[in-house]
Amino acid sequence: MKKLVLICTVAFMFIANGAVAKNTLRLLTWKGYAPAKLVKDFEAETGIDVKITYSNNEEMIAKLRATRGGGFDLAQPSQDRISFVQAKFPVYQPIDFSRVNTGQLTASMVEAVKKNSAYDGKAYAVPFCYGTTGMIVNQKMAPDAKDWSDLWNPKYAGKISYRLKRPLLIATAFGLGENPFALYNDINAYRALMKRVEKTLIDGKKLVKNYWTSGDTQVAIIKSGDAWVISGWDGKGWSLHATNPDIDFIAPKSGALGWIDTFAIPAKSKNLDAAYKWINFMLSPKNAAYFTNKEGYGTASADAIKYLNEDIKANFSRSFPPEVLDNIKWHPPVPEGFETIEAKVLDRIKAAK
Amino acid sequence: MKKRSGTFYLLLVPVLLWLVMLIVVPHLDMFFRSFRFETDEGAMIFSLNNYLAFFEDQIYWLTFVKTALYSIGVTFLAFVVTFPVAFYLTKVIAKKYSSFMVLLLLIPIWIGELVTIYGWMILLSDNGVINNFLINIGLIDTYLPMLYNNFSMTIGLLYMSMLFMIVPMMSALESLDDSLIEAASDLGASKWTIFYRIVIPYTTPGIASGGIIVFMLVIGDYVAPNILGGKSSLWFTEQIYNKFLATFNWNEGAAFGFLLLMLSSTIIWIALKLTGQKLEKVGS
Numbered sequence: 001m002k003k004l005v006l007i008c009t010v011a012f013m014f015i016a017n018g019a020v021a022k023n024t025l026r027l028l029t030w031k032g033y034a035p036a037k038l039v040k041d042f043e044a045e046t047g048i049d050v051k052i053t054y055s056n057n058e059e060m061i062a063k064l065r066a067t068r069g070g071g072f073d074l075a076q077p078s079q080d081r082i083s084f085v086q087a088k089f090p091v092y093q094p095i096d097f098s099r100v101n102t103g104q105l106t107a108s109m110v111e112a113v114k115k116n117s118a119y120d121g122k123a124y125a126v127p128f129c130y131g132t133t134g135m136i137v138n139q140k141m142a143p144d145a146k147d148w149s150d151l152w153n154p155k156y157a158g159k160i161s162y163r164l165k166r167p168l169l170i171a172t173a174f175g176l177g178e179n180p181f182a183l184y185n186d187i188n189a190y191r192a193l194m195k196r197v198e199k200t201l202i203d204g205k206k207l208v209k210n211y212w213t214s215g216d217t218q219v220a221i222i223k224s225g226d227a228w229v230i231s232g233w234d235g236k237g238w239s240l241h242a243t244n245p246d247i248d249f250i251a252p253k254s255g256a257l258g259w260i261d262t263f264a265i266p267a268k269s270k271n272l273d274a275a276y277k278w279i280n281f282m283l284s285p286k287n288a289a290y291f292t293n294k295e296g297y298g299t300a301s302a303d304a305i306k307y308l309n310e311d312i313k314a315n316f317s318r319s320f321p322p323e324v325l326d327n328i329k330w331h332p333p334v335p336e337g338f339e340t341i342e343a344k345v346l347d348r349i350k351a352a353k
Numbered sequence: 354m355k356k357r358s359g360t361f362y363l364l365l366v367p368v369l370l371w372l373v374m375l376i377v378v379p380h381l382d383m384f385f386r387s388f389r390f391e392t393d394e395g396a397m398i399f400s401l402n403n404y405l406a407f408f409e410d411q412i413y414w415l416t417f418v419k420t421a422l423y424s425i426g427v428t429f430l431a432f433v434v435t436f437p438v439a440f441y442l443t444k445v446i447a448k449k450y451s452s453f454m455v456l457l458l459l460i461p462i463w464i465g466e467l468v469t470i471y472g473w474m475i476l477l478s479d480n481g482v483i484n485n486f487l488i489n490i491g492l493i494d495t496y497l498p499m500l501y502n503n504f505s506m507t508i509g510l511l512y513m514s515m516l517f518m519i520v521p522m523m524s525a526l527e528s529l530d531d532s533l534i535e536a537a538s539d540l541g542a543s544k545w546t547i548f549y550r551i552v553i554p555y556t557t558p559g560i561a562s563g564g565i566i567v568f569m570l571v572i573g574d575y576v577a578p579n580i581l582g583g584k585s586s587l588w589f590t591e592q593i594y595n596k597f598l599a600t601f602n603w604n605e606g607a608a609f610g611f612l613l614l615m616l617s618s619t620i621i622w623i624a625l626k627l628t629g630q631k632l633e634k635v636g637s
Contacts, residue, residue: 058598065601088601164584210501210583217580226479226500343600350587351412 024049025274028075032295048274064091069267074275079260080331082117092264094122099276106302116333125262127300132256133167136232140246145229147253148175152204161221162231164211166342172197174254198345202352235296238315251324258330387607403608420589424572427510431518431567439522501583509577514570518563525559561630572617
């Protein structure tokens, strides 16, 4: 009996391990970040199978934490969610920049990501794409919605929607005329600011149609006319603009929130070769341009601009004239413990009447 | 004791492996985790703080009470809505049609919950199918807000769980001898008397087991409240999810998970006592 259990256990483990063939790349990423055409090209070029798991920032951390950095060969967290995670749960490994073709990347962005993802003197991420959180507005119905504060403007009662996550709290703080990022070294001042943010959003709750929860629900709620003024990502807003010119992305007056999504390598990545190959492949100018043309988000690939469609270039110049571009508030790395404060605030807003 | 053959053990092994590795071990892990607490100095200590957090912050237990009340309500609604259907399928309609109708009932379950819920969104939204229809036939002038509120959430939960109520009730009703109903009506009992003196007592075990399944499904659901529920519909499962995923506090999340298990088990226990049912009987 004992022997049999042992044999079965060993066999079970063997199967579990064997299921991951040597030549696959297990990618943990966002929807849209691995377009089917590019995956096919990559597989044909390298003979490596790509297995994709779609996720978001929070789930990525939880998934990698559960396996202590195993199960995936490459992940794509946002740059501000790496160093504090690494400090608490060592789920990533440092990037070997000699294997990354940095020549094809925008140098300033590489430097910024290196600095922001650093832990213990080592850099943990390579930039992949960037974008902003701003507002998507139906300009026919709400021509005057220009700033974050319009998310609690009674003029648009019943036609407002946003995603109840931490970027919204930050956006609300900016809408109140504060700079939350400046308080990242003063947890008590930040807590006080979040209290005001909480009050603003609870008072404004009766004006909100609904909180959108995913990229799809974000598109659905404004497309269907259920909402006119919503928080949203630039790429999504621009793709809506292409089908309905009334709807467009707007960088709020007090500043759109900039994010950079990256490549980071889990601590127990089994196929480092494939991971670095994928990074270099996705950031080559033509492939990066394909991604941007399709999804609308900006890329870290320096020469991709040569291959961008005219309408994609027009999006950037329409929504981000130079002075607006300079006003983008880039997410700095989140200090430890801040997410706990924010999560409580979010809970209380959601539970409020 | 009877000597078991090798085959018996061979077949037992996968079951045991499944139970131990995928159910017992993770639960034990979560159970121990729920008592671990990180102090301000970063040390891990044994503590009840994770459980206390639930009672200290009223938002948690208020959410739980709301979740529990809604789950009880949905379970009751599921009974009200599906009992006539179950009765019709077992007692009124001919056997050959009824199996086809049961198949029709099963079809929505083949489709994932998420897809079904997006379907409801199309129906219920401001410019959706139902509103458009009502406006076109002139019954209303402006749209009715049907989506993103407690109404749409209840519909979603009800739709998802109805089938699990019908099936146990049907099996109870099938074994009810029609001659009992005939005899009662020959003796002059009204339809209502037959219903609550004969049919209901006879099917109570089926109702109770259906009710338990529906209640557990609804109280532990995440998708329907999250997508259909709108801005105020914080469900207890969502708070557990947030503990794990937004604040990375797995210890507190584990404690909340166990609280959900204990509290929902208690509610079921009370319900069984009140209706005079025994779990063994209901489970069979």
